Amino acid sequence: xxxxxxxxxxxxxxxxxxxxxxxxxxxxxxxxxxxxxxxxxxxxxxxxxxxxxxxxxxxxxxxxxxxxxxxxxxxxxxxxxxxxxxxxxxxxxxxxxxxxxxxxxxxxxxxxxxxxxxxxxxxxxxxxxxxxxxxxxxxxxxxxxxxxxxxxxxxxxxxxxxxxxxxxxxxxxxxxxxxxxxxxxxxxxxxxxxxxxxxxxxxxxxxxxxxxxxxx
Numbered sequence: 135x136x137x138x139x140x141x142x143x144x145x146x147x148x149x150x151x152x153x154x155x156x157x158x159x160x161x162x163x164x165x166x167x168x169x170x171x172x173x174x175x176x177x178x179x180x181x182x183x184x185x186x187x188x189x190x191x192x193x194x195x196x197x198x199x200x201x202x203x204x205x206x207x208x209x210x211x212x213x214x215x216x217x218x219x220x221x222x223x224x225x226x227x228x229x230x231x232x233x234x235x236x237x238x239x240x241x242x243x244x245x246x247x248x249x250x251x252x253x254x255x256x257x258x259x260x261x262x263x264x265x266x267x268x269x270x271x272x273x274x275x276x277x278x279x280x281x282x283x284x285x286x287x288x289x290x291x292x293x294x295x296x297x298x299x300x301x302x303x304x305x306x307x308x309x310x311x312x313x314x315x316x317x318x319x320x321x322x323x324x325x326x327x328x329x330x331x332x333x334x335x336x337x338x339x340x341x342x343x344x345x346x347x348x349x350x
Contacts, residue, residue: 179278179350184267188343189239196241202267204346205260206230209237210324212254212331217301220258220310220322229260237340251338254331256307256324257291259283259344263319267348268298274319276311278349281323288338289327293345296323 185203187195197203210216211234219234229235237249249255259281268278276298285291298321301308307326311319325332334340 181280181347181349182267183345183347185344185346189341192239193241197262200264202263202346202348203261204241204344205262205320206238206240207257207259207342207344208235208239209249209255209332210235210258212256214256216256216258216306216308216310216322216324216326220324221312223312225262225313225315225318225320229258249334249340251336252333254333256326257283257285257332257342258325259323261321261323261346263298263321263348265317267350268319272316274314274316276309276314276319276321279309279319279321280347280349282345282347283323283325284343285332285340286342287340288334289332289340291325294325296325298323 185195185197187204189207192204192207195204197205206229208229210219214234219232223229230238230240236253236255261279261281263274263279265272265274268274268276279298280295282293282295283291284293296303296307296309298309298311298319301310303324303326307324307328310322310324312322313320
């Protein structure tokens with residue numbers, strides 16, 4: 135920034151202190167009423183793939199302590215409101231014991247994988263991100279996180295991406311932050327068909343794959 139020039143008062147120029155004061159006050163009024171530019175979230179960087187996993191390889195997909203990555207994939211009953219229940223558990227628990235969840239899978243391949251036929255649901259992918267991939271000086275930014283989901287079988291989803299600050303995708307879906315601290319960001323990414331929920335047929339099958347990315 136250039137240094138402002140100094141004012142020099144000279145009697146021979148006919149400039150008085152009163153005139154300078156009047157000009158300074160007028161300039162101050164103009165500056166005070168001029169619209170300020172809005173501060174924007176810093177999201178500089180390039181998208182980097184952190185994880186690529188699928189339902190067959192999930193048992194080996196534990197991110198480990200202190201690492202960003204995938205925590206669980208499950209189906210949330212379509213009667214639920216994602217914006218309420220998916221923001222409620224902070225960092226604890228991965229929803230495996232919730233009565234409104236089915237088809238649950240985490241790195242331990244835990245819980246029942248069966249789905250009730252013709253029972254509508256949302257697809258949910260639960261992830262966590264640390265400051266090194268989505269933060270700046272202790273501020274974690276959900277818009278630097280995203281997940282792409284592909285599903286095949288009785289239902290199909292073709293690499294549909296959701297960014298961590300998308301709060302409304304196809305009706306009830308979106309990204310729901312359950313914890314935002316100085317070191318960790320936990321996000322539940324939720325996909326909705328926008329009609330009557332995803333469903334599986336009698337003796338049907340579903341397989342999924344996900345790509346988790348961060349912008350840094």
